[in-house]
Amino acid sequence: MNYQHIYHAGNFADVAKHLALLQCLDALKRKNKAFFALDTHAGRGLYDLHSSLARKTGEAQNGILRLLERGRDERALAGYFAALGARAGRSIGRYPGSAALIGDALRPIDRAVFVELRPVEARAAMRSIHSAGHIRVEAADGYAALKAHLPPPERRGMVLIDPPYESIDEWKAMLRAFSDAYSRWPSGTFLIWYPILHAAQRRGAHERLESLRIPKMLSADLTIHDDAATAVAGLAGSGLVIVNPPFGIEETLRAAYEAVHRHLSPEGAGYVEIARLTPERVAQ
Numbered sequence: 001m002n003y004q005h006i007y008h009a010g011n012f013a014d015v016a017k018h019l020a021l022l023q024c025l026d027a028l029k030r031k032n033k034a035f036f037a038l039d040t041h042a043g044r045g046l047y048d049l050h051s052s053l054a055r056k057t058g059e060a061q062n063g064i065l066r067l068l069e070r071g072r073d074e075r076a077l078a079g080y081f082a083a084l085g086a087r088a089g090r091s092i093g094r095y096p097g098s099a100a101l102i103g104d105a106l107r108p109i110d111r112a113v114f115v116e117l118r119p120v121e122a123r124a125a126m127r128s129i130h131s132a133g134h135i136r137v138e139a140a141d142g143y144a145a146l147k148a149h150l151p152p153p154e155r156r157g158m159v160l161i162d163p164p165y166e167s168i169d170e171w172k173a174m175l176r177a178f179s180d181a182y183s184r185w186p187s188g189t190f191l192i193w194y195p196i197l198h199a200a201q202r203r204g205a206h207e208r209l210e211s212l213r214i215p216k217m218l219s220a221d222l223t224i225h226d227d228a229a230t231a232v233a234g235l236a237g238s239g240l241v242i243v244n245p246p247f248g249i250e251e252t253l254r255a256a257y258e259a260v261h262r263h264l265s266p267e268g269a270g271y272v273e274i275a276r277l278t279p280e281r282v283a284q
């Protein structure tokens with residue numbers, strides 16, 4: 001396993017994923033009842049965007065750092081910037097990944113489990129995540145954790161599945177694990193992130209997700225490069241599917257993604273598309 005998220009932390013795809021994550025957490029907090037959050041591929045919690053590894057790719061520079069320079073006044077991004085600021089103060093030197101964002105969002109009644117396969121990343125997460133809620137970091141396989149932790153006793157909550165997609169079998173493993181997790185907990189909100197490389201691959205990703213015949217899937221895609229060519233250097237876009245999406249997220253996430261697109265897409269390339277992938281009910 002070679003993947004290290006420090007090279008990509010704070011890129012436009014992280015921004016897209018974290019915007020959706022925060023909107024789901026906000027929705028869960030609208031009720032006074034405890035919730036559970038499971039982050040199956042949690043990473044290390046905090047990322048030093050000024051480290052030589054982060055600077056090597058320049059992805060954060062073209063992502064969150066540019067957005068902070070140009071998009072500060074975007075109302076649709078205010079909650080996201082507040083979540084980053086709460087953690088980082090004035091400087092965004094230490095960018096909060098999904099685990100830190102979830103940790104910061106928990107109330108004392110809530111609970112989260114963060115799972116990360118690389119022991120060094122898991123140890124860093126243990127050191128950096130502080131929370132009012134109850135948290136646990138496990139150095140383990142995220143797919144096995146779905147079996148171990150679902151359904152949770154709280155009965156409400158969310159799961160983030162954010163694998164590195166470095167192996168060609170990742171899609172297969174992810175779909176199998178997600179389908180089993182959904183059958184254990186059909187009322188949970190699931191966020192599944194995947195890379196968009198080009199248009200045909202994106203269509204294929206949607207088809208694979210649709211073929212699971214799971215209702216209430218919302219797809220939230222943000223591309224910042226032209227995805228018609230099959231040879232875009234790096235990522236063309238960020239793909240996300242939200243199963244059992246919170247009420248109203250279609251509009252709020254679209255506004256946020258359009259703001260990101262305005263500031264991060266070179267010459268307006270790419271698009272925002274937020275649409276129902278599967279209906280309220282699916283015939284089995």
Ligand SMILES: C[S@@+](CC[C@H](N)C(=O)[O-])C[C@H]1O[C@@H](n2cnc3c(N)ncnc32)[C@H](O)[C@@H]1O
Pocket residue numbers: 001003004005014017040041042043044096097098099115116117118121140141142143162163164
């Ligand atoms: C895309 S990164 C996660 C980023 C993080 N979710 C965030 O948004 O800040 C994927 C992470 O999964 C870890 N990983 C790879 N295979 C894993 C597995 N089978 N189970 C759990 N974690 C895994 C990698 O070490 C890496 O830290």
